[in-house]
Amino acid sequence: MKLASLNHGRDGQLILVSRDHQSAMFVHDIAPTLQFALDNWHLVEQELQHQYELLNAGKAEIAFKFNPLDCHSPLPRAFQWADGSAYVNHIELVRKARGAEMPPSFWVNPLVYQGMSDGFLPPHGDIEMRNPEWGWDFEAELAIITDDVPIAVTADDAAQHIKLVMLVNDISLRNLIPDELAKGFGFFQSKPTSSFSPIAVTPDELGEHWSEGKLHLEMQVTLNGEHFGHPNAGQDMTFSFPQLIAHIAKSRALGAGTIIGSGTISNRDSSVGSCCLAEKRMLEKITHGEITTPFLQPGDHLSITMTPPDGAPLFGEINQRVIACEPVSQTPPHQIKR
Known part of the structure; x- marks a missing residue:
């Protein structure tokens, strides 16, 4: 469906x-x-x-x-939005660029954060940029929606709880992340609202492309009308969606409507491009010693879609423009002149 x-x-x-x-x-x-x-x-x-x-x-x-x-996002708001990082290659690149070693545990225990879920952007909704200095970035990912998942479910049993699959643009404010992570309490301000593809599909609609909890198709990303990346979502995915579900449900049951993201899709073959600006910037630093690609700016136009070889549409398109937006006033209400 x-x-x-x-x-x-x-x-x-x-x-x-x-x-x-x-x-x-x-x-x-x-x-x-x-x-x-x-x-x-x-x-x-x-x-x-x-x-x-x-x-x-x-x-x-x-x-x-x-x-x-x-259309809005399939779930305009959700009880739970947990985003993983199933493509360890992406993590490895980011850490390598800043000279940091990657802990061996990252290959056996996925990273997950709990994001903002009380209101998502429509798939064609503008990205309102309040401060360009925050380092606005897109992240093209896959996501699944579950029914009720019991606590401590195994990866083998988790697959039956995947009811829908869709695309997601997980927006990140890269320049706010370091200070937040340094506090040891995870993301909050650096992860604003996300947007999802207009259509969510049941796994059976994906046919042979859906196998072992992974979707083996290319994620197609364009920025300002130019090709940005087309990595294969099934390739180099260290943790499948059933594995992500089992990890998240280790100590809690998951309610129906839980959304779980794959994290930024990333292939070891860098010739296929990237699904976020941060990865492209890190590749530039590793290869050339300097970063030349800027983060998002007002006026930028982003497209995220996924189309099988036969050209049949799957999820529709996330198609968004970045617009400048006045910062929210920081003046206490009692000091505002009326």
Whole structure:
């Protein structure tokens, strides 16, 4: 199935999207929102699948033309957003550039942080830059959405809890990260809101490209209309999604609607490009001794998508522009002149 959420209300309005992305249909009588569907997946999955088959066969009672510009992220807000770092090559590059050794544990225990989830950006929503000096960066990643996951689930059993797959742009403020990490308490200010692809798909829609909890397709990234990177998401992925789920659920159960990200997709073959500016900058420093690529600036235009060799659409496109935005006033309310 392919599911999307129209940008109506705080939790969106769930729709089914045809396989070719040409048409869609409302399913409010089955599930008004994606969160409702995930909370009741065992009850609504069969009927959603039936309606999806009718939609693709052109037999839906009421269908309309699908417009991704009308969509929010599939889950406009979520109870939990945990982003991993499954591509250890990416971590290794960043540490190598600053002359730091990588602990051996990074190869057996994935890094994970818990991000902002009470409101995401739409896939075509502007990235509002409040301070260019913060070092704004994009990170093209994959993400999965789970149903209810029991505590201490094994990686073997975790696969059955992956209900949907989608793309994500995990925005990072690189120049705020060092000071936050130095405090030993992790990311917070340096990780603002993220955005997800307009469409989330069930793993069966991915066919042979989905194998052992990995998606073996290229992530295509362009910046200002120019090719930036096309690394393969299944290649050099140290930790699969079932492994990430098992790691995150070691000491807690995960509620339905939990989103788990893969971290920045990265291949050891640097000729395929990168999925974030930080990695490209580190490669420049390692190779040439200096960094020439700037972080994002107002006016930049970013596109993130994933298309199989046969050209069939999968998730739609994350297509965002960076716009300058006035900083939020730091003046205490009682001192503001009215």
